[in-house]
Amino acid sequence: MTEYAGPLPTPTIDTAPFWEHCRKHELRMQKCLDCGHVRYPASVICPKCYSENSEWASMSGKGTIYSWVVFHQAYGAFFAGIVPYAVAIVELAEGPRMLTNIIACPLDEIDIGMPVEVAFEDITAEFALPKFRPLGKP
């Protein structure tokens, strides 16, 4: 793999497990063991019931597009090579929304409400980005 020149995630004590699961192509988020709420981004307590008990539960990887934009302006040299590209907020079936990219879809076919599924993209040995593609598209 040629060296990846784009910005990398910046894991913290809270978010490191999320990125480690992504590296293994697993989309996992913290699920409260007391009230069942799935939270994202990662945190030390459940923001609903303040329980400190949680597990890194496996997500279905399926959801719908909540909103989306297309970058035409390139913020730096790396992005100059990939514009135009789509960034979206995807609402997962389990509830949480996450910022991501929509791939494997013509930009003019993207729409709010479109069903999508996760597709991991290995960018370095340490990181895989959870991107999304139209549901059922190979």
Place this chain on the structure above:
Amino acid sequence: MGSLGDKYAIVGVGHTKLGKVPGVSSIGFNVLAIKAALEDAGLTREDVDGVLVKYPTSGFSSLFSGKLCQALGITNKLMAVIDLAGATIGTMVQYAAMAIDAGLATTVVCSYGDNPLTGPPGTYGRVNSDDAAFGFVGAPAGYAMAARRHMKEYGTTSEQLGAIAVAFRKHASMNRNAQMQKPITLEDHQRSRWVVEPFHLLDCCLVSDGGAAVVVTSAERAKTLNKKPVYVMGWGQAHPAWDIAQRESLTVTGAKRSGEMAFKMAGVSPKDIDLAEIYDCFTYTALVTLEDYGFCKKGEGGSFVQNGRIELGGELPCNTAGGLLSESGMPGMLLLVEAVRQLRGECGPRQVNNAEIAIASSQGGILTTHATLILRR
């Protein structure tokens, strides 16, 4: 405690040159703006016992307010940096009034200055985060995400957003201080390049060097000073706070709750407002704020801003000096300066006839923070 409405006033406003202004530091812009505001009020540094400042967006060191006080020759007084991004502007005036009411100070300056165009590169060029890994960088994208949602939910169009840009540029053409004074057409807006779709370049505010400041004191003291006092009738704050992806709604903002608080405190309603100075970092920001303040129904902002309604001579003149889109991209202090000048009747060709009551919004992050001020002459 009784209401603080009408008990405090803005008695001085000032600003530096706006636009690309080399050779002045961010501290320097704050100092020059405060100096101008004190001259406007007829006060000196001896009269000032409180200094509130918004941190420069392009980067700053800790205890920034101390460095500013040192440069102003002010010591042993109240000071603070407030971290609410653009909404810092409105909140500084509120905290100034509260500090005076609490007996901590008598006269407080509130200031903002920055040099993102000519100073060292900072926030405006930073690329380093989980969001950046997905190419989600820069200020326009989050607002564009919200605008897209509004378009889907309510049928709002790019042409309607363009009407905002055209109106505010028309106002800037009557403002010698404005960074952009050449009028634009809706066609210019539609033909301007995409930045982050659905935003064209002309949906986005300027990036600007400069500084601006206001002076706040009690209504009693205000009556003894140079200029006609502009009283703070009502205020509000509401900060949705969460990341854009986690926000409950992208089409209802902190402006709703903040505006309701301010109108209640002031004892007026949107129909009483003579002019509005609405934070317009992007065209959509102005549209959604006008809806949330109740100037039109939710979802009807697109038609509200068309056909000259928000232009001088219209039903609700907005951003009469050009706003962030055309006067200065500095986060919002110039909106407050313009509201004060309108209520004093100092605005010459762009003066709103018989302006008595104005509303000024400020907000920041990605619709993350919001503050409202309602002012009267």
